[in-house]
Amino acid sequence: MWDPAVYQRFGSERSRPFVDLVRRVGAEAPRAVVDLGCGTGDLTRTLAGRWPGARVTGIDSSPEMIAAAGEGFELGDIAAWQPGPDTDVVVTNAALQWVPEHRELLPRWFAALPAGAWLAMQVPGNFDSPGHRVVRDLAPELNRADPVDDPETYARRLIAAGATVDAWETTYLHLLPFDGEHPVVRWMEGTALRPVRAALDDQEWRSFRAEFADRIATVHPVRDGVVTFPFRRIFVVAHKD
Numbered sequence: 001m002w003d004p005a006v007y008q009r010f011g012s013e014r015s016r017p018f019v020d021l022v023r024r025v026g027a028e029a030p031r032a033v034v035d036l037g038c039g040t041g042d043l044t045r046t047l048a049g050r051w052p053g054a055r056v057t058g059i060d061s062s063p064e065m066i067a068a069a070g071e072g073f074e075l076g077d078i079a080a081w082q083p084g085p086d087t088d089v090v091v092t093n094a095a096l097q098w099v100p101e102h103r104e105l106l107p108r109w110f111a112a113l114p115a116g117a118w119l120a121m122q123v124p125g126n127f128d129s130p131g132h133r134v135v136r137d138l139a140p141e142l143n144r145a146d147p148v149d150d151p152e153t154y155a156r157r158l159i160a161a162g163a164t165v166d167a168w169e170t171t172y173l174h175l176l177p178f179d180g181e182h183p184v185v186r187w188m189e190g191t192a193l194r195p196v197r198a199a200l201d202d203q204e205w206r207s208f209r210a211e212f213a214d215r216i217a218t219v220h221p222v223r224d225g226v227v228t229f230p231f232r233r234i235f236v237v238a239h240k241d
């Protein structure tokens, strides 16, 4: 279950990759724009601002997120989605890491898009980060293969499908103030820790969270009231000439 309020705790840090991604999309007057895994829809609405003539839709599989997003957003599974004949822009930000089959879906979507279309994705590339390693140490049942690829692998797959590709990675250095509770714990509660929370009762969760917080404080120490939290992200923008 996604909790919109918990996810939005670091809204400013989380929105920056979306802005950096969409800036590289060159569409001028797209007919339909789709945001896959749109969450609360706050970032989706900025797409309507950029392309006022477009029909902008956001799709998400979480009823809580769609309820927070309001009208015009649709409950749906990314894995079942297909582009329409007028889908000129597809954006998906921080969502495909939850969709294992996305590696096959990307070239399939690209093939189905109309000429001139853009497909833009961003996924976190932090599977080997200290925080994720702590999650896997404490909850080994969550061990799984890295859910995303490197930029080059995505680029190769889309070039093979006929795309002109722009692919890159950025490590943002988030500087998170410590306000009595470790900010990386608060950050990860909104995303990577959700499956752990869902598997535990309240008491088990409290003790897991306390142990997690101790371990996180050793890998992300607080200095001068601030935690430095490097966060690698992977970007791919594919254009159909």
Ligand SMILES: C[S@@+](CC[C@H](N)C(=O)[O-])C[C@H]1O[C@@H](n2cnc3c(N)ncnc32)[C@H](O)[C@@H]1O
Binding pocket: 002, 014, 018, 036, 037, 038, 039, 040, 043, 059, 060, 061, 062, 065, 076, 077, 078, 079, 092, 093, 094, 095, 098, 099, 191
């Ligand atoms: C980390 S949030 C990102 C939300 C938004 N794109 C943003 O950048 O703020 C990931 C979102 O992907 C959605 N999601 C995960 N798996 C999905 C799937 N198979 N189909 C649709 N949405 C999915 C979740 O419900 C969640 O809202």
